[in-house]
Amino acid sequence: MIEVTDFRNAMSLLTAAVNVITTNGASGAHGFTASAVCSVTDTPPTLLVCMNQAARSHAHFIDNKILSVNVLGAQHEAISNAFASKLSAEERFKYGSWTQLATGALILQDALVSFDCVIExxxxxxxxxxxxxxxxAIGHAEPQVEVNESLVYFNRSYHYVGQVQVA
Structure with a gap:
């Protein structure tokens, strides 16, 4: 039997992109920070997103049936921390500038990329x-003059990876 702490310690060494997952609709605007996101297939374009059932906003994602995955850049540590904190949903959305694409889920305007999704x-x-x-729908940040890096989580802390060259 694998102990929970052994599994968590091992998983801390799996580098993962940091994302803010949001929903919006009749059940309100809510969001959380997640690293458990991955591509499933490109036909049709599908992502997998994992969420703890004990999370305060879990029922809101179920009710709204939509979400967006906002991939964070190095400049977004404060947003990641806000959405991982005990702040209220309203207080969390005071961090960053938000808009919408097709579903109405909230999109971080300067995310590296945002995926607007229907939960199927x-x-x-x-x-x-x-x-x-x-x-x-997919949204991209406005082109930046400076070099951008992706925010990743490894060994229980943030790191920065890669360079996005903008023409």
């Missing part, structure tokens, strides 16, 4: 819900 299926696995999300 939900699987319960242990403590988490696995959302299968069909991508219906």
């Amino acid at each position: 299926d939900i699987q319960q696995v242990g403590t988490h819900s696995v959302f299968m999300c069909r991508v219906v």
Whole structure:
């Protein structure tokens, strides 16, 4: 049997992109910070997003049936921390500038990229819900003059990776 702490310690060495996942709709605007996001297929474009069922906003994602995945850059540490904190949903959205694409889920205007999605299926696995999300729109930040880096999480701390060259 693998102990929870052994698994968590091992997973801390799996480098992951830092994302803010948001929803908006009849159940309100909510969001959380997540690293458990990945591509499933490009036909149709589909992402997988994992969320703890004990999270305060879990029911709102289920009710709204939409979400956006906002991929954070190095400049977004404060936004990541806000969405991982105990701040209220309203207080979290005071960080950053937000807009919408097709579904109405909130998109961080200067995210490296944002995926606007409809939740098509939900699987319960242990403590988490696995959302299968069909991508219906993609948003990119306005081109920047400076070099951008992706915000990643490794060994329980933030790091910066890569360079995005803008023509």
